Amino acid sequence: MSKNKKSGKKKVVVTTTNQKGKRVVTSKSTEPKKKTKLRPTGSRAKSKVAGNTAAIQHDLIFDKKNYMLMLTGVALMAIGFLLMLGGAMPSPDVWEPERIYSFRRITLAPMFILAGLGLEVYAIFKKF
Numbered sequence: 001m002s003k004n005k006k007s008g009k010k011k012v013v014v015t016t017t018n019q020k021g022k023r024v025v026t027s028k029s030t031e032p033k034k035k036t037k038l039r040p041t042g043s044r045a046k047s048k049v050a051g052n053t054a055a056i057q058h059d060l061i062f063d064k065k066n067y068m069l070m071l072t073g074v075a076l077m078a079i080g081f082l083l084m085l086g087g088a089m090p091s092p093d094v095w096e097p098e099r100i101y102s103f104r105r106i107t108l109a110p111m112f113i114l115a116g117l118g119l120e121v122y123a124i125f126k127k128f
Contacts (some may be wrong), residue, residue, distance in 0.1 A: 064110075069123030073116045080112030 013027045062070075087100045 016069075041100050063128040065128045066123050066126065069126070070120055073119035073123060076116030076119060080109045082117060083109035085110060 011027050013025060015023060015025050018024050084105050087105065089096060089099065
């Protein structure tokens, strides 16, 4: 190893032979690698810089109207399931078909549930 007086770098000279039997001389300078500062990882969201403050803008999949429609659809389905509740017989010996097969449980509740599901599909596909 030889030391270069000007820059303080060390040079390494390597002599090898290749496949054809010829000598190959290579020299490499070994200088200490500069340490890079590690930066903390930040958010991967797109950010807009306005002045000195950095505001992070999150791109949501849906708009506020879509989420409100989805919440309304879930509420309609919950109302439909609540309308189906009940129907317990006062005594196990008596069978009253009007309690179980009423308009509220057979027709009205499924309409609320289907309306809620339809509103969910509409809220997902509608672009505001």
